[in-house]
Amino acid sequence: MFIFDAGSGIRELGRQLATEPPQQLHLFITHTHWDHIQGFPFFLPAYTPGWEIEIYGARNFNKPLKSVFKGQLDHEYFPVQMDDMRAHLDFHHLHETPLTIERAKISWIQTRHPGTTLGYKIEVEGRTIAWIPDNEFLEGHLDPLDDLTRDSEIVKPYLPMLDFLQGVDILIHEAQYTDEEYPSKVGWGHCSVGNACALVNLAGVKRWIITHHDPIHDDQFLETKLNLTKRLLTRLGSSVQVMHGYDGLTEYL
Ligand SMILES: [Zn+2]
Numbered sequence: 001m002f003i004f005d006a007g008s009g010i011r012e013l014g015r016q017l018a019t020e021p022p023q024q025l026h027l028f029i030t031h032t033h034w035d036h037i038q039g040f041p042f043f044l045p046a047y048t049p050g051w052e053i054e055i056y057g058a059r060n061f062n063k064p065l066k067s068v069f070k071g072q073l074d075h076e077y078f079p080v081q082m083d084d085m086r087a088h089l090d091f092h093h094l095h096e097t098p099l100t101i102e103r104a105k106i107s108w109i110q111t112r113h114p115g116t117t118l119g120y121k122i123e124v125e126g127r128t129i130a131w132i133p134d135n136e137f138l139e140g141h142l143d144p145l146d147d148l149t150r151d152s153e154i155v156k157p158y159l160p161m162l163d164f165l166q167g168v169d170i171l172i173h174e175a176q177y178t179d180e181e182y183p184s185k186v187g188w189g190h191c192s193v194g195n196a197c198a199l200v201n202l203a204g205v206k207r208w209i210i211t212h213h214d215p216i217h218d219d220q221f222l223e224t225k226l227n228l229t230k231r232l233l234t235r236l237g238s239s240v241q242v243m244h245g246y247d248g249l250t251e252y253l
């Protein structure tokens, strides 16, 4: 089983897994911003003997991944410490991409986000799914998107990302800010809807699940934003299927 990031959702996953016999889990971390690790102290399998949890991520700000995880379990923040976790925890810093685990090939790329932040792609028997929750594609770009191509000056620095995502079957990627909100958020590490649409279109992604919703956007706002996203994609001539991610969503490749 592969798990990507350890936000609040991993708590519920842990409750489900706790009803099953212990197994080996592979947990990939994009980066250690709070919203991507804060669920880990609440992940039941970590406390249960027999579980093996392999945790992968980039080394960031000269602090090993393990010490960041250990740090959020310091007495000041949490009543239980990492030493109380009875599962076998192994931390791995990712170096050369890709990594092969049984039938799966996992590769990664640096995204546009403060600090070292990775995006992941998993390939199993020719089918691909990518997880890129934090990525400010075309940072600072505010203009209409209709005539952007791979040769546009603003796109050129992002060609490695476009190549990485070329033709993936499912991309789970953010589009956090509306185009009206984005000008005051440039450099925060998140996409405008328009720039995210450009990414998906230029990379020829087949299906796009939008994630990392802004906490101030309620369901009604998100629905309006999804309609806007669909209109923009149509304007770009994209045939990608798009939907919003939500708690408990199950998809099949
Ligand atoms: Zn972040």
Ligand SMILES: [Zn+2]
Pocket (backbone or CB within 6 Å): 033, 035, 036, 133, 134, 212
């Ligand atoms: Zn985030």
